[in-house]
Amino acid sequence: MTATTFAEAQAWIVSVGRWLDGKGWAPATSGNYSARLDDGSFAVTVSGRHKGRLTPDDVMRVDAAGASLDGKKPSAETALHLALYTLFPECGAVLHSHSAANVGLSRAAYAGSYSFAGHEMLKALPGNPTHDASVAIPIVDNSQDMAVIEAAIAPRLLAPGAAPAYLIRGHGLYGWGKDMAEAERVIEAVEWMIAAELAERSFRG
Ligand SMILES: CSC[C@@H](O)[C@@H](O)C(=O)COP(=O)(O)O
Ligand SMILES: [Zn+2]
Secondary structure, eight states: OOOBOHHHHHHHHHHHHHHHHHTTOSOTTOOEEEEEBTTSOEEEEBTTOOGGGOOGGGEEEEOTTOOBSSSOOBOTTHHHHHHHHHHOTTOOEEEEEOOHHHHHHHHSSOOSEEEEESOGGGGGSTTOOOSSOEEEEEEEOOOSOHHHHHHHHHHHHTSTTOOSEEEETTTEEEEEESSHHHHHHHHHHHHHHHHHHHHHHHHHO
C-alpha cells in the first residue's frame, strides 16, 4: 500500500481523469477513481462529474464505510472501491474505465471470464513475468445494487493468481494497484489487450 495525502490524491485523480478521457475511456460522466489516504480515509470522485474536466473540488473524502466526510456526494460506485481496499490491504488506488471496447467484449457471448494469452502486454500486470501465460479477467453481471456486484466478484478476486481487474457486463472495467501509477498501468494494459484482440479478429475475418 502507498498511503498519500488528500492534496496529492486530488492532483493524481484530476490528472488521471484527463488521461482516461483523452483515451475515450471516460465518456459522458462515466468512470470513478479513488485513492487510499494516509489517515485511513479515502479520496474518491464526486458523483456525476465529467471525469475529463475534474478540478480538485470534484475529489472528496469518504470514511471506510463510504460516508461523506465533507458533505459532497461520493461516486455511486464507492462501495466497489471500498470493497477492493478491504479485500487487498496493499491496494492504494482504484480506477474504473468505460471504453466502448471493454463494454463490447463483456456484452459478447463470453461466460464468466475472458482470457488473454500470449500477449507481451501481460507483463504489465503485477507479478506476471512472461508473455507465455493466460490471464483470466472475470466478468460479472451489472446491477444498480453495488452489494450484488460486490458479492458476485469478491470470491473470484481472491482466487490464487487472480488479476487485479474485472469487467462488469455492459458497464465497464475496474483495475487497481498499490498506487495510482500501478492502477493506471493495469487499466491501460487490459484496455490495450482488448483492443489488440479486436484487431486480431478483424484481420482474421
Ligand atoms: C452514465 S455515467 C455511468 C454511471 O452510471 C456509473 O457507471 C459511473 O461510472 C459514474 O458514476 P459516478 O457516480 O459519477 O461515479
Ligand atoms: Zn461505471
